[in-house]
Amino acid sequence: MERNVQKNGLVNLLAAAIGFIAVLAVAAYVNSLAGRLSAVFLGLSTLVAFISWFQMRLAENERLEKLEVEELARTRGESTLFATKDSEVFPARRAREQFERFLVPGFAVLLCLLAAGGAWLFWKVTAKTTPPISAESALPALALLAVFSLLLFVLGRFSVTIARLGNERLLRPSASFLLAGAYICFLAALAVAGFKAGFPRADFYVARALCMLLGLMAAELLITLLLEIYRPRLKGRVARPLYDSRFVGLLGQPEGLFTTAAQALDYQFGFKVSETWFFKLLQQSLPALILAQLVILLLSTCVVFIDAGEQGVLERCGRRVADGVLSPGAHFKLPWPVDRVYRYRTDQIQSFSIGFTPDAASDAEPVILWTRPHNNEQNFLVANRETPTLQNDTGDTNDVLKAPPVSLITVSIPVQYQIARVLDWAYNNNEPTNLLADWPPARWCGISPRWT
Numbered sequence: 001m002e003r004n005v006q007k008n009g010l011v012n013l014l015a016a017a018i019g020f021i022a023v024l025a026v027a028a029y030v031n032s033l034a035g036r037l038s039a040v041f042l043g044l045s046t047l048v049a050f051i052s053w054f055q056m057r058l059a060e061n062e063r064l065e066k067l068e069v070e071e072l073a074r075t076r077g078e079s080t081l082f083a084t085k086d087s088e089v090f091p092a093r094r095a096r097e098q099f100e101r102f103l104v105p106g107f108a109v110l111l112c113l114l115a116a117g118g119a120w121l122f123w124k125v126t127a128k129t130t131p132p133i134s135a136e137s138a139l140p141a142l143a144l145l146a147v148f149s150l151l152l153f154v155l156g157r158f159s160v161t162i163a164r165l166g167n168e169r170l171l172r173p174s175a176s177f178l179l180a181g182a183y184i185c186f187l188a189a190l191a192v193a194g195f196k197a198g199f200p201r202a203d204f205y206v207a208r209a210l211c212m213l214l215g216l217m218a219a220e221l222l223i224t225l226l227l228e229i230y231r232p233r234l235k236g237r238v239a240r241p242l243y244d245s246r247f248v249g250l251l252g253q254p255e256g257l258f259t260t261a262a263q264a265l266d267y268q269f270g271f272k273v274s275e276t277w278f279f280k281l282l283q284q285s286l287p288a289l290i291l292a293q294l295v296i297l298l299l300s301t302c303v304v305f306i307d308a309g310e311q312g313v314l315e316r317c318g319r320r321v322a323d324g325v326l327s328p329g330a331h332f333k334l335p336w337p338v339d340r341v342y343r344y345r346t347d348q349i350q351s352f353s354i355g356f357t358p359d360a361a362s363d364a365e366p367v368i369l370w371t372r373p374h375n376n377e378q379n380f381l382v383a384n385r386e387t388p389t390l391q392n393d394t395g396d397t398n399d400v401l402k403a404p405p406v407s408l409i410t411v412s413i414p415v416q417y418q419i420a421r422v423l424d425w426a427y428n429n430n431e432p433t434n435l436l437a438d439w440p441p442a443r444w445c446g447i448s449p450r451w452t
Contacts, residue, residue: 005168006056008159012174013049015155016181019148020046023185026148030141031134033126033207034191038145038184040118041214044111045177048243051107052174055241058096059170065092108225108242116218123211126204133195133203142196145189152182160253173244179252184210198317199337213251220247301336305329309347311422315340325422342426346419352436354413381406 020042027035069090156179163171187206194202224242231239304326306312312326316339326341333339384405417436419425429435 009053009056009171012159012178013053016046016049026141026144030137031131032203034188034203037210038188041184042181045181048177049174052170056170061092062096104242112218112221115214119211119214126207138192138196142189142192145185149182149185156182176249176252180248217247298335304331304341310343311346312341312343313426344422349416349418351416382409
């Protein structure tokens with residue numbers, strides 16, 4: 001192994017460690033959950049880069065040891081040099097084999113546990129109250145996260161190219177983790193930018209997405225460890241490092257999906273499908289096609305149709321737009337998620353029931369006698385001002401029974417209503433339908449309703 005590749009692995013280690021410390025400090029400064037998850041991923045990248053660099057050191061020592069033994073055998077011409085055990089002649093190779101046999105699987109298990117633990121812990125944290133991002137620190141943190149993302153991208157892209165051109169299997173894990181870490185830092189920067197743009201839940205959604213990424217990485221590592229037990233050991237075949245996550249490699253290099261798909265197609269069809277003009281055109285034009293689909297999808301959200309009998313309320317960045325009531329027909333708006341439209345049925349007579357639950361079987365009957373219940377009626381307890389007294393059948397005036405100071409009342413009221421002023425209906429009350437349904441009991445208690 002060339003020394004410049006080993007130096008590249010050391011650079012990846014230093015970059016991941018510095019990025020971990022810097023991103024963690026920025027995340028604590030701005031109070032961002034997405035930033036903390038980015039720091040967790042960079043911490044895992046630091047561990048992977050260290051193991052990768054250490055394994056490259058062992059492989060380099062083995063290569064130098066082999067050259068020295070061959071040189072001694074050629075200069076001295078002693079055949080007894082190789083009569084001893086391999087562990088005595090090649091201690092560096094023995095150290096490398098022991099490292100790959102015991103420490104690499106152990107590290108893969110540790111990496112899987114750390115990824116799963118981080119995903120589970122932050123998922124529980126985000127399930128509770130999410131702390132808001134500091135508004136004063138948002139802009140400097142956004143700039144720093146963007147700079148870190150750019151630096152990690154440059155170093156990771158360079159390392160990935162070196163690993164691919166030189167087929168350096170030990171450099172590939174640290175390069176893939178570093179490049180994926182650059183993209184994750186960029187997502188954290190987008191979360192802070194979304195907060196500045198008026199979307200306070202952007203950090204929460206990005207943090208949840210990063211939790212799922214960590215969980216998928218842990219699941220992929222677990223499956224790899226299980227499959228490693230049944231993998232056939234062929235002499236002379238170099239295995240892929242257990243900590244080299246294919247999922248992380250796909251995150252850092254989405255173009256690698258084409259290589260895997262090309263190999264699968266070539267195997268299934270029996271000829272080089274990857275060398276046809278259509279496959280090459282698709283491979284070259286895929287980014288443009290995906291971008292065009294995203295643009296078309298965003299443009300499709302710029303047109304909204306309000307059905308007959310409805311009115312729409314237009315909101316921009318979560319705030320009501322002046323004169324934002326949309327009548328039936330086609331309307332243009334800014335793309336999602338900047339503008340959103342909420343529809344309300346203003347011409348339809350809506351209804352709900354008080355005191356009973358409608359029975360579909362009873363409603364289907366043409367005539368219902370009063371001798372049987374019409375619906376599933378509900379009884380309400382009402383307090384009495386005076387306690388009623390009852391006498392026994394014996395006629396004894398001294399034997400008086402006292403009833404509880406409550407009475408039962410049964411109400412069967414179908415209520416029909418229509419939305420007259422849609423803005424008052426949408427903004428004056430929280431959940432106006434439920435408030436309207438709870439209004440009669442509130443009015444009996446002396447509470448004046450406020451609804452339109």
